[in-house]
Amino acid sequence: MAEYDVVIIGAGIAGLVTGNYLIDSGKRVLIVEQIKYPGGCACTFGKQGYKFDGAVHWISQAGDGGIVRSILNEFGLDGDVRFDRLPAPPQVWLPDKKIKLSFGRESVVESLSGAFPDESKNLDAFWKEAEATLKQLWRLVKRRPSKMTPAGKLLFNLSFPLKFGKIAKYHKKKASEVIARYLSDESLRLVLQTMGIFQDISFVLYAWFNSVSLEGDAYYPAGGIRAVPDALANRFISRGGEIRYRCRAERIVFKDKKVSGMVANGEEISAGAVVSASDATKTFMNLVGEDKLPPEFVSDLKEWKVSEPFFYVYLGLNCNLRERGFDGSPIWYIPKDIDKKFPMLGGRALGIGMPSLLDGSLAPEGKSVLILGMAASCAFMDACPVRAESGANYRDDEHYKAVKERVGEYMIDIAEEAIPGLREDIDLKIFATPHTFERYTGNLHGASSGWSMAADRQHKLSVNTPAPGLYLAGHWTMNPGGVPAAFVSGKLAAEEILKG
Numbered sequence: 001m002a003e004y005d006v007v008i009i010g011a012g013i014a015g016l017v018t019g020n021y022l023i024d025s026g027k028r029v030l031i032v033e034q035i036k037y038p039g040g041c042a043c044t045f046g047k048q049g050y051k052f053d054g055a056v057h058w059i060s061q062a063g064d065g066g067i068v069r070s071i072l073n074e075f076g077l078d079g080d081v082r083f084d085r086l087p088a089p090p091q092v093w094l095p096d097k098k099i100k101l102s103f104g105r106e107s108v109v110e111s112l113s114g115a116f117p118d119e120s121k122n123l124d125a126f127w128k129e130a131e132a133t134l135k136q137l138w139r140l141v142k143r144r145p146s147k148m149t150p151a152g153k154l155l156f157n158l159s160f161p162l163k164f165g166k167i168a169k170y171h172k173k174k175a176s177e178v179i180a181r182y183l184s185d186e187s188l189r190l191v192l193q194t195m196g197i198f199q200d201i202s203f204v205l206y207a208w209f210n211s212v213s214l215e216g217d218a219y220y221p222a223g224g225i226r227a228v229p230d231a232l233a234n235r236f237i238s239r240g241g242e243i244r245y246r247c248r249a250e251r252i253v254f255k256d257k258k259v260s261g262m263v264a265n266g267e268e269i270s271a272g273a274v275v276s277a278s279d280a281t282k283t284f285m286n287l288v289g290e291d292k293l294p295p296e297f298v299s300d301l302k303e304w305k306v307s308e309p310f311f312y313v314y315l316g317l318n319c320n321l322r323e324r325g326f327d328g329s330p331i332w333y334i335p336k337d338i339d340k341k342f343p344m345l346g347g348r349a350l351g352i353g354m355p356s357l358l359d360g361s362l363a364p365e366g367k368s369v370l371i372l373g374m375a376a377s378c379a380f381m382d383a384c385p386v387r388a389e390s391g392a393n394y395r396d397d398e399h400y401k402a403v404k405e406r407v408g409e410y411m412i413d414i415a416e417e418a419i420p421g422l423r424e425d426i427d428l429k430i431f432a433t434p435h436t437f438e439r440y441t442g443n444l445h446g447a448s449s450g451w452s453m454a455a456d457r458q459h460k461l462s463v464n465t466p467a468p469g470l471y472l473a474g475h476w477t478m479n480p481g482g483v484p485a486a487f488v489s490g491k492l493a494a495e496e497i498l499k500g
């Protein structure tokens with residue numbers, strides 16, 4: 001008899017959600033996690049009394065009726081994880097303009113029109129289009145084509161352009177093209193582009209990311225981002241589930257062409273099914289092996305691009321940012337000529353998060369946490385001569401150390417343009433590169449959200465895989481990725497396993 005019914009690789013959000021559903025159905029479940037705490041990208045780490053969210057700044061769909069909130073409620077975690085809405089959507093600052101945005105389409109249009117009065121009418125039309133696209137997207141996600149009968153699916157496909165005209169029109173259209181069609185001011189175009197976070201993002205996903213500004217769909221959990229995975233992990237363990245930390249899955253084992261378990265930290269563990277809630281490419285190429293997979297599946301994996309990774313700077317500050325007039329809303333600062341100073345980076349704006357203003361327990365009394373983030377192009381990673389997966393030594397590579405230092409200091413310089421005097425208040429600084437993200441999460445090239453969201457490169461994998469007995473969960477099975485996607489994918493993976 002198998003030791004476990006199901007072994008899950010990865011205690012990120014997706015692995016933990018899958019585990020909780022399976023444990024509730026009476027399965028014997030083990031989660032193996034390569035690092036020493038849960039959360040994956042949704043982690044929080046501590047140093048010198050500060051608590052830093054490793055990656056995630058806010059969680060969408062965590063308000064009443066949202067997907068994240070609903071799943072947590074299903075698990076009875078209503079009281080365990082308390083979310084507060086962000087005070088305002090991310091603010092956008094230019095060197096000569098601070099655009100103060102608040103929630104709702106009319107407010108967004110009003111604020112942007114205040115900064116760019118000549119574009120007022122066009123702004124109104126642009127945001128109406130984005131909002132209409134978002135509404136269609138919400139209608140679409142409530143439909144589940146995978147649950148339809150073949151006839152129902154055919155009808156759904158035939159009527160799609162009529163019922164979901166904006167999705168059909170904009171799915172493969174870059175947000176930048178739509179922005180350029182509606183608006184002509186170059187600075188305004190850059191501001192709007194920044195609000196979509198990712199370069200070349202499809203306009204449909206742009207609309208999804210802007211549910212934050214349009215609908216106020218952005219929440220922060222009391223205690224920091226890790227409050228969410230901690231609650232899921234504690235519930236899973238309290239119901240008989242097992243999590244082994246610092247335990248790395250090394251190989252998936254097959255018997256008679258079906259998955260029969262895995263090897264983790266050198267030990268063979270037998271299981272009726274394996275769920276990988278970790279990097280998809282590494283799961284298939286390293287843990288399963290090309291020879292066990294259909295060639296066309298392997299060539300897709302090799303060709304598909306991952307989402308842009310990020311550079312981060314975590315700062316502990318000897319000051320209370322509230323006394324300087326900040327309220328905890330994130331800020332996008334768009335400096336002049338960012339792409340000329342560091343062309344290989346690819347990011348055009350610096351994200352500035354101030355989580356200790358959302359939860360005072362994240363910093364010692366009178367101090368603050370500030371987190372800076374800047375997207376890096378995947379080309380930057382290709383150009384970096386050391387690879388995170390080549391082993392721990394990459395961190396000693398002189399070129400890598402120099403790049404890390406230069407980019408980190410550069411990001412602080414930019415932040416100081418936005419917040420004068422910042423450097424004087426720095427008490428602690430920690431730099432993270434895309435390699436750091438890859439080391440801590442396992443995600444290829446430090447990918448932030450699964451597959452690329454570029455208009456012409458959107459892909460996702462199915463929860464069911466070509467290897468019988470192996471399932472996937474996590475941001476590689478949804479597009480866009482993100483915490484809500486990880487929640488939904490965990491639910492879908494558990495449903496598929498329970499179907500048998």
Ligand SMILES: Cc1cc2nc3c(=O)[nH]c(=O)nc-3n(C[C@H](O)[C@H](O)[C@H](O)COP(=O)(O)OP(=O)(O)OC[C@H]3O[C@@H](n4cnc5c(N)ncnc54)[C@H](O)[C@@H]3O)c2cc1C
Nearest residue numbers: 010012013014034040041055057249278442474475482483
């Ligand atoms: C910089 C950054 C900023 C982000 N900001 C936001 C945001 O503000 N809001 C938002 O919603 N989303 C954000 N995201 C995206 C979001 O965090 C992820 O899409 C989501 O958390 C993915 O969850 P997951 O469970 O699918 O995978 P992950 O969080 O990647 O978890 C995978 C887990 O598997 C483990 N693992 C990997 N390989 C192995 C192995 N061989 N053996 C054992 N364990 C293994 C890893 O250690 C990790 O714990 C951000 C991501 C990044 C990187």
